[in-house]
Amino acid sequence: MAAPGPAPRRVEKAEPSDRGAHEKVIDVRGLNKSFGALHAVKDFGIVVERGRICGFLGPNGAGKTTTLRMLFGLLRPDSGEGTVLGFDVLKDSREIKRRVGYMTQRFSLYEDLSIEQNLTFTARVHELDRRRERVQAALDGLGLTARRAQLAGTLSGGWKQRLALAAATLHGPELLLLDEPTAGVDPEARRTFWDEIHGLAARGMTVLVSTHYMDEAERCHEIAYIAGGRTLARGTADEVIDASGLVTFHAEGPGADRLARELRGTPGVEMAAPFGTVLHVSGRDRAALEAAIAPYRKSPLVWSETRPTLEDVFIQLIHDREAAKAKAEAA
Amino acid sequence: MISLTRTWAVMAKEFVQLTRDRLTYAMILAMPIVQLLLFGYAINDDPRNLPTAVLVQDQGGFSRSVLTALDNSGYFEVTRVARSTAELDRALERGEAQFAVIIPADFTRRVVRGEGAQILVEADASDPSATSGAVAALLQLPQQALARELAGPLATRASGPPPFEVVVHRRYNPEAITAYNIVPGLLGVILSMTLVMMTSLGMARERERGTMESLLATPVLPIEVMVGKLTPYVLVGLVQAVxxxxxxxxxxAAPMSGGWLALGAGLMLFIVGSLALGFLISTLAKTQLQAMQMSVFYMLPSILLSGFMFPFRGMPDWAQWLGLAIPVTHVLRVVRGSVLKGVGLENAGPSLLALLLFVLVVGTLAMLRYRTTLD
Structure with missing residues (x-):
């Protein structure tokens, strides 16, 4: 079925200098999506340049999956504008699908087909040339050549994800959208998976990956933190941490972790959370924070100031949001 | 020990889940009501007012009385007065008439003279159950038909042996072998059972297993998905049919009288139509269970209203109209026509057209229902 009218064209760039290293692979503004009464994504906008790995973080139900699906054309935005790979995000979803790899949150290859059959199917629906060669290369890359006839459903979680990644990148996409690709995968498999993602980015692929893992967020070139359908923070991990204006203290020593309960709610302490036996206490007002912890700054606890982690920042962001919401409701 | 609390826990959970699936819930209530009303009123295994074509070659007055008596029996309704035996044959072959009655030229004269008068009734016995009641009624005909005419000078005729004889020819299935009728019907029913069900589960399974999302993530077009998904089942259907x-x-030892072209065309259209219906169901159903229920909901009328189990002509008009919307009805006619009557494309035309219409309408609906997004 031929699409009516002229074939979709990439929107011409105003400045030729945009191409190359600083080319905007994703450039969208004001995306909105509602499901019934739920406004899942609000005025979402993001710019991602070629070759970058952009981490998508946020609590469950933040709208990460919905956003990825909209960028890919699996969901039609209610409103908004912009381009993905130069194609109109609202109109050219078929063109976008051809050039973007998408890996679903849930394993979505055919469990009752073999590894090789799944890859062959993917190669065929993308009408790839040199199909055998590409499938063979993917099998070799995965190290699954010997197990090519094994049913995909019998693979372990880590292998399933690697196979899904191989399938999503088989057609050589310029942009890869990964929806929580490593959920429920053991640490070693996660590491292998991320090495592959970095390998792909090094070869010029742009990657947008949603995750809940902070260590993964730190492996991204840049991150976007989303909650309640809005982008709350954006930039490299360092930029996000700097922008938060947080001051964080560590307390180590016997019973440190149990202090969290007492410190919470104290003026100046915006967040107190135990990490194992270590306590993290954060706040934006240094003086107030130091005053708050002063009574506890004694032996046997050892206090030290430390750089806030992404996790500290994110918890802070959620608290801010909840406080703002509570204030709005009270008003 | 069996624990009541634990049993109750399972029971309560099951009840909640039962009501969670709205369609299942609706089916539990709708199924008995709809089916009971539908089939309670529709099914009648002693059909009356069967369409009858007559050819009256006799000029005498008695033939009119015979026709009136046929009509009065309640089983026959003269729908066509033919001018030639060829016309009668065609009416039977096309299934426009269930019976063809010939009253020969010398009928009245022979009755009057007591020379062994006969009328000939040809019955389309391809469905024996549709004709058996009417054929039984024919036995009474000679005694009653001319009771009034055989008075006065002819009174002696009335008391003696019957004034005329009814010769019944059962066409197409002379020995009234039920299997001949059942086999073509079974073909339609089995094909729709496997094909509609298998395909209706198809998309629902993709959705349940989550593979739908990655299928939609590819550039594949709706029509490509439909053709690709259905073609293997066309083969399944053909294998079953053969x-x-x-x-x-x-x-x-079914006769296999011919009409192969009509048979092939009818089966092919029927297979494609059933598959398209399965595909349509699967775009409506959210789960495999729902797809299954909808298929069953479709199967019952296919068995009961198509003329497979009960004579089509025994049903009231509204049920016949309903039956006409079901493809099994038409494939049944095509297959019976071909296996028992050997009718060609020309006579199977109306049924083939109906099947084609079904394919087009259902196929279009299925395409319109298919979504390339997850909205």
């Missing part, structure tokens, strides 16, 4: 026909020939 198997059933071969078995019908080998085991039951």
């Amino acid at each position: 198997l059933i026909l071969v078995l019908a020939r080998v085991l039951f």
Whole structure:
């Protein structure tokens, strides 16, 4: 079925200098999506340049999956504008699908087909040339050549994800959208998976990956933190941490972790959370924070100031949001 | 020990889940009500007012009385007055008439003279159950038809042996072998059972297993998905059809009278139509269970209103109209026509057209329902 009218064209760039290293692979503004009464994504906008790995973080139900699906054309935005790979995000979803790899949150290859059959199917629906060669290369890359006839459903979680990644990148996409690709995968498999993602980015692929893992967020070139359908923070991990204006203290020593309960709610302490036996206490007002912890700054606890982690920042962001919401409701 | 609390826990959970699936819930209530009303009123295994074509060659007055008596029996309704035996034959062959009655030229004269008058009734016995009641009624006909005429000078005729004889020819299935009728019907029912069900589960399974999302993530077009998904089942359907026909020939010695082109076209359209329907169901159903229920909901009328189990002409008009919307009705006619009557494309035309219409309408609906997004 031929699409009516002229074939979709990439929107011409105003400045030729945009191409190359600083080319905007994703450039969208004001995306909105509602499901019934739920406004899942609000005025979402993001710019991602070629070759970058952009981490998508946020609590469950933040709208990460919905956003990825909209960028890919699996969901039609209610409103908004912009381009993905130069194609109109609202109109050219078929063109976008051809050039973007998408890996679903849930394993979505055919469990009752073999590894090789799944890859062959993917190669065929993308009408790839040199199909055998590409499938063979993917099998070799995965190290699954010997197990090519094994049913995909019998693979372990880590292998399933690697196979899904191989399938999503088989057609050589310029942009890869990964929806929580490593959920429920053991640490070693996660590491292998991320090495592959970095390998792909090094070869010029742009990657947008949603995750809940902070260590993964730190492996991204840049991150976007989303909650309640809005982008709350954006930039490299360092930029996000700097922008938060947080001051964080560590307390180590016997019973440190149990202090969290007492410190919470104290003026100046915006967040107190135990990490194992270590306590993290954060706040934006240094003086107030130091005053708050002063009574506890004694032996046997050892206090030290430390750089806030992404996790500290994110918890802070959620608290801010909840406080703002509570204030709005009270008003 | 069996714990009541634990049993109750399972029971309560099950009840909640039962009501969670709205369609299942609706089916539990709708199924008995709809089916009971539908089939309670529709089914009648002693059909009356069967369409009858007559050819009256006799100029005498008695033939009119015979026709009136046929009409009065309640089983026959003269729908066509033919001018030639060829016309009668065609009416039977096309299934426009269930019976063809010929009153020969010398009928009245022979009755009057007591020379062994006869009328000939040809019955389309391809469905024996549709004609058996009417044929039984014919036995009474000679005694009653001319009771009034045989008075006065002819009174002696009335008391003696019957004034005329009814010769019944059962066409197409002279020995009234039920299998001949069942086999073509079974073909339609089995094909729709496997094909509608298998395909209706198809998309629902993709959705349940989550593979739908990655299928939609590819550039594949709706029509490509539909053709790709259905073609393997066309083969399944053809294999089944050939198997059933071969078995019908080998085991039951079904006549296989010819009309192969009509048979092939009818089966192909029917297979494609059933698959398109399955595909449509699967775009409506959210789960495999729902798809299954909808298929069953479709199967019952296919068995009961198509003329497979009960004579089509025995049903009231509204049920016949309903039956006409079901593809099994038409494939049944095509297959019976071909296996028992050997009718060609021309006579199977209306049924083939109906099947084609079904394919087009259902196929279009299925395409319109298919979504390339997850909205």
